[in-house]
Amino acid sequence: MTEPSAQPFLLFAYPSITDREKKAVMEVLDSGWLTTGPKTKLFEQRFADTVGARFAIALNSATAALHLALEAFGVSEGDDVIVPTWTFAASAEVVAYLGARPVLIDVDPVTLNATPEAIVAAITPATKAVVVVHIAGYPVDMARLMELLEPLGISVVEDSAHAFPTRIGSAGGRFAGTFGRAGAYSFYATKTITTGEGGMLVTDDPAIADRARLMSLHGISRNAWNRYAGSGSWYYEIEDVGYKYNMTDMAAAMGLVQLDRADELLAARRDLSARYSAKILASSVSDLIDLPADTPDGSHAWHLYVVRLQTERLRIDRGQVADGLKALGIGTSVHFIPLHLHPYYVRKGFVATDFPMATREYERVLSLPIWPGLTGNDIDRVVSGLEAVLGPARA
């Protein structure tokens, strides 16, 4: 075994927080208005302007955004919603929240995304909606998907939790998340921009925006405020059984600064991914590692840097590689354990052989640390770690 490292542990993910975010949050704390207020309104406006959407609704998570989007689409009991098996729990659980059925599908082995063709092939008369996931920030061909789906009247929500601020298509194309009827972005602590916890729902459809806004805060009608403005600010009307999904002004203040820094943060991720790929190709274990696919139009958001191990050429498995790197003080992760392999979905009747690509690729994926602030030295350390762990394990 290799000697444990004397260097500090290299974390898998770490947020980029500057004095600007700290100052912005302190200002909110000093203002006396902590919950949804002026900062949240401004964050919504700026976000909508940035991505070019008509409406943006700030929420406490992307999970909330996905849930509200499907609810606004009218997804309910008896409906099917197509979801790729290669994703986080949130993308499919929101379907079950509404009493509908998540119909899992396999993914492309290179991009780890569901392809437009695979999505269309899974459609039945019961299909009400599709959740599209841009894995790691590699965007799905949304123009193609929408061309195929629009004539069928099936609503699409883009799970863009990994895909901000990414434009699909060459020379400043449209933002991932703005092609579908709705898009959901995550500002979770490890995502490309963060508010600690937070999310944003975007749409161009006023009916979706109105419904999602209503349901985001207890089903309480804001129109009532306008209608009865004269009778005082205490009046409201409960229109439906809603949820408690609003964003705080502390989070929004942080989000405004992160949004301002989004291009800088993206540039850092792109630079790190390029360094990784060059270093791995030049390493003594380049034949044991498949690099992540890049997009032809430079639209990858690089939320994750996911390599594939050539496990058939190794005497150790992926778990042992992760353990070996951990012993050297290097954090890694796996994105994702496909949904169909989890106990809940196994109980629903899914088996490993249902989705051969996802099941196969799951055995060999490994996510390496990637976050703005990581240095060239850190990248060298990770690649040296891969050489130290993989080299002696060559079959």
Ligand SMILES: *Cc1c(COP(=O)(O)O)cnc(C)c1O
């Ligand atoms: C993080 C993530 C989510 C959920 O985001 P939250 O803001 O934590 O709710 C949804 N989908 C994917 C693919 C994610 O990685």
